[in-house]
Amino acid sequence: MTTRHPASDPRYLNIGEVAQIVNVAPHVLRYWEKEFPQIRPMKRGGNRRFYRPGDVDTLLRIRHLLYDRRFTISGAREHLRQSSDAAAAGGGSAQELLDDIHRELLDLHRSLTAGSPDVSGHE
DNA sequence: ATTCTGACA
DNA sequence: TGTCAGAA
Numbered sequence: 001m002t003t004r005h006p007a008s009d010p011r012y013l014n015i016g017e018v019a020q021i022v023n024v025a026p027h028v029l030r031y032w033e034k035e036f037p038q039i040r041p042m043k044r045g046g047n048r049r050f051y052r053p054g055d056v057d058t059l060l061r062i063r064h065l066l067y068d069r070r071f072t073i074s075g076a077r078e079h080l081r082q083s084s085d086a087a088a089a090g091g092g093s094a095q096e097l098l099d100d101i102h103r104e105l106l107d108l109h110r111s112l113t114a115g116s117p118d119v120s121g122h123e
Numbered sequence: 124a125t126t127c128t129g130a131c132a
Numbered sequence: 133t134g135t136c137a138g139a140a
Contacts, residue, residue, distance in 0.1 A: 016124070026126075028133070046140065047127045 015041075019118050022059045024103040032062060035073050061101070064108050 015026045022029070033039050038058055041049040051059075058080070065076040083100050 025133080027135085029135080030127085042128095049126080 012052065013049070013056065015049050018051050018056055018059060021056055022063050029059065032059070036062060036077055036080060061104055061109060064104055068108065 013021075015029055019026045019029060033041070036058075039055055039062075041051045041055050043049055061080070062076055065071040065079055067071070071079065083097055
């Protein structure tokens with residue numbers, strides 16, 4: 001077995017890996033972090049960012065809201081705030097959050113199979 | 124080579 | 133969002 005550094009641990013991804021997954025430039029991910037308090041990758045080794053799978057999931061949802069549904073930064077931020085708030089309510093609203101995510105995933109799937117090879121919808 | 128921060132367009 | 137400078 002080879003040595004496992006934090007940066008090579010499959011549980012954590014660096015900004016370059018995440019940028020390829022969500023198909024946005026690294027500096028855009030840093031900008032989103034300033035706008036979305038929900039995204040908080042941990043920093044180590046100085047300032048290196050290490051994203052958890054959950055962070056990537058949130059980033060994927062943000063890209064969908066911004067590029068596919070053409071939400072504004074404020075609109076997407078509120079949408080995510082409401083989603084997390086619904087989950088935090090805990091009053092049997094967990095299903096609401098799952099339903100919301102399923103709706104976004106379904107819409108995203110339609111975009112991917114609509115015949116347009118470009119997921120983000122712009123270049 | 125890769126990423127970071129801050130700043131400007 | 134894109135690009136640059138200077139540093140780690």
